[in-house]
Amino acid sequence: MLELYHWEPNVDSGEPLIYLKEKQLPFESRYVDVLQMQQHRQEFLRLNPSGRVPVLVHDGRTITEAGLAMLYLEDAFPQRPLVPKPLAERYEAHFWIKYVEERMAPYVTLLGWHGITRPTLQPGTIEGARRTLEGLPHERRQLWEKALDDAYSEEEIALARESLAAAARKLERALERAPWLAGESYSVADIALVLTVRALRVVTPDLLSAERMPRTLEWLGRLEERPAIR
Numbered sequence: 001m002l003e004l005y006h007w008e009p010n011v012d013s014g015e016p017l018i019y020l021k022e023k024q025l026p027f028e029s030r031y032v033d034v035l036q037m038q039q040h041r042q043e044f045l046r047l048n049p050s051g052r053v054p055v056l057v058h059d060g061r062t063i064t065e066a067g068l069a070m071l072y073l074e075d076a077f078p079q080r081p082l083v084p085k086p087l088a089e090r091y092e093a094h095f096w097i098k099y100v101e102e103r104m105a106p107y108v109t110l111l112g113w114h115g116i117t118r119p120t121l122q123p124g125t126i127e128g129a130r131r132t133l134e135g136l137p138h139e140r141r142q143l144w145e146k147a148l149d150d151a152y153s154e155e156e157i158a159l160a161r162e163s164l165a166a167a168a169r170k171l172e173r174a175l176e177r178a179p180w181l182a183g184e185s186y187s188v189a190d191i192a193l194v195l196t197v198r199a200l201r202v203v204t205p206d207l208l209s210a211e212r213m214p215r216t217l218e219w220l221g222r223l224e225e226r227p228a229i230r
């Protein structure tokens with residue numbers, strides 16, 4: 001049996017949701033309302049001590065990290081393959097999963113939080129969120145305190161923008177060489193990136209433009225046509 005603990009189908013939770021739909025794998029959906037801080041509740045922390053979604057549970061085994069969850073599922077359910085067979089393409093698929101996780105998602109989160117979400121929060125909501133941090137590991141608590149205080153330096157904001165601009169250039173080069181990120185076939189790499197790239201429309205609209213990312217926009221258009229993604 002497959003269970004998926006997830007929030008909205010935005011960046012991280014969206015990856016396994018799209019993957020499961022593409023593979024037509026039945027699963028039980030367990031909604032975790034991140035805006036209500038349900039990911040910091042004791043019962044959820046027992047499942048994932050870092051207090052983050054998504055979390056996949058397969059026959060009682062817990063699998064965290066969106067990209068790794070998709071690779072796990074690919075081994076468990078090889079039908080309708082979404083990891084390419086050729087070694088070079090396989091490497092590319094793994095590469096992009098790591099790349100989006102390390103070099104894109106944190107910066108999209110930072111700019112989205114700093115520029116959009118945090119300014120809308122009432123003081124009471126911020127204090128309420130602060131009270132949920134107690135059970136988190138030190139590192140997660142520090143990250144949250146900084147986010148709630150909106151204590152980002154100008155250098156950090158600039159680094160986030162520069163990293164996303166570098167990612168944009170990298171995506172354009174990859175999509176110049178092949179129609180999909182891993183190569184000739186649609187794969188977990190495209191699933192891992194589609195929603196993060198889509199989020200650029202909101203966090204860095206100047207970047208996701210026909211001028212700067214034409215091939216990426218064309219790729220995004222093809223992805224948005226897929227029923228699993230729609």
Ligand SMILES: N[C@@H](CCC(=O)N[C@@H](CS)C(=O)NCC(=O)O)C(=O)O
Nearest residue numbers: 012013039051052053054065066067
């Ligand atoms: N590297 C993790 C990132 C997961 C992540 O950051 N999830 C966000 C939701 S998009 C979350 O749970 N945030 C809530 C929190 O940090 O308390 C993955 O790929 O699963």
